[in-house]
Amino acid sequence: MWLSAIYVFPLKSGAPLAVERVQVTARGLAGDRRWMVVDESGAFITGRTEPYLVRVRAEPQGEALRLDAPGMPPVLAYPVSRRETVTIWRDLVEARAACAEANAWIREVLGRPCRLVYMDEAARRPVDPAHGRPGDEVSFADAFPLLLISTASLDALNARLDVPVPMLRFRPNLVVSGTEAHAEDHWTRIRIGALEFEVVKPCVRCGFTTVMPETGTLDPRGEPLRTLATYRRGPTGGVTFGQNLIARGGGWLQTGDAVTVLA
Template structure:
């Protein structure tokens, strides 16, 4: 039997994750998933590719705020802030997107932590960004889809080939499932979880973020080096599948929910 083993949301792109027991679904992903993003002074998005120590920033959500912690320092960001009115154009890869810049005290905090000029931006309600292969699938600051699913068995298979096992947090999935053979998710076209239906949009091509140790913020060669030996196709390394939400009755999924392949 296939069932959900873990659920994760990443409120700020490339920062820490929050583990959930139940997740609220939307047309752009889990509620608050990649709702914020860091940019440099030129508006270019910044991730662990450029700043590996972003892995060390931990986040937590309360009823009215996002709390970000780095070492002994922390800052609170309001979930709703009507005083923010400064729309700016930022780039996610090569795509221009309208976003809202956070308060200067927030930007100063991130700049101080990283030792360079940084800005935290949040998604603008006016922004429209779409998955390239599926123009009906809207996303926020995610790399390429609303949801990412990975099987525990796929990670087990990878770790059986590594001298030092890696954790699932290297791959930053939203939905992790148990059951089935390794890479069984490669065969899926459509799945149903509880009262929600998802369609697979494409496989996930992995980048150097997977080589960042999420506990130390240090980069290495693995697991990309090993994955390239058996998961390389079309000059890309594949691990996990991207999903889009097709329909839902209650817009909620929960750890332990059964996954049915359609």
């Protein structure tokens, strides 16, 4: 087995960056989901309610972020010193506010009141203690630092669909090849390259999987979630696809790294 693709999502719900090599930190991949859009109350906004966010391209430049979107001039978003409390699910995070220019830009893109925030190293967001250890942290990802999916799992899904979907419908960080379909469901600990990871929880999927990254609009067939629900419903009722990981140590990953199942 090997690591066949790596994706970083600098802006939560934004477009991915495909990279060949990346640093792994306690919060996940370096630069992954450190920026987020929030509404007037500070509550997080994602592609679930604003699907066009997937068309926003973001490239980290130090703590700043170069943002681009179709029909819009690019803008440089950078954090200012002011901090504010924002919410993501039930978590409260002390994030840094963004510059006025970037906030005006994202408001125009989405056509609604909103603004950008940045998670710096001083911000804290613990992983759910039911699935992590004391001290485990996560960025603005939904719940866990990393998401892994195998290409075989996607192939098995696409064999059931009239119109195949790309891997990016599922927004993984790590893609693994050379496995059986859904082999990742049975792993609890793996090594990729020189780094070890705990496989802590299946990823429960939602309507975001029906957002087409090419257009920022919803799949008119409700796929792939509709088909996934016919064969990937877990014991608690959720539809699962892929596995959430927590790194046990920092270092670097690169595509082509060997993947070994430890438990």
